Amino acid sequence: DTEVTQTPKHLVMGMTNKKSLKCEQHMGHRAMYWYKQKAKKPPELMFVYSYEKLSINESVPSRFSPECPNSSLLNLHLHALQPEDSALYLCASRAGGEFSTIYFGEGSWLTVV
């Protein structure tokens, strides 16, 4: 089973709202990722957690706040977003090992109004 589950699939939020995106994997993968994808563009890395610790932050604005409660869960907390933050947010995970594959979830479509 190579499944990464993301909820919600669609989210509409106002610029003053606080919301969260959730991601879950039960493959025992040690690394989990958040990517952002705009239409007709490749995914852009936002954050990487390795063994539940934040290892990479690609200079993401503080209105995006990641959290890794345990090895299976990854959250992305959203606050005071801008309309230009509207995008597909993808969670991914990877097992250990040099050549292990990164598996993506179906994504959460976020619209900021």
Next chain:
Amino acid sequence: QQQVKQSPQSLIVQKGGISIINCAYENTAFDYFPWYQQFPGKGPALLIAIRPDVSEKKEGRFTISFNKSAKQFSLHIMDSQPGDSATYFCAARGIGNEKLTFGTGTRLTIIP
């Protein structure tokens, strides 16, 4: 800085034909090269991947060709089908590096 260049941006192929997508990289530290297929409204799904110690890998109708000296790799889809219509991304990652660098994507359309 664009580290993985992908071409063409879009490609139209007749059903039964061969679809070819090319990628070139600059960073010699890259050592793992996956291809992802993405349908509209879905997340990217791993299609096939190659390591630089082999020159070709085939899985069903999908083949990756790898030229280490030229720092180029390509995806060939044989007997292309309408169900193959999707966006394809090449990618690269280096040893010990968590970051997957994507190409710009190719929108493939297979026409009857």
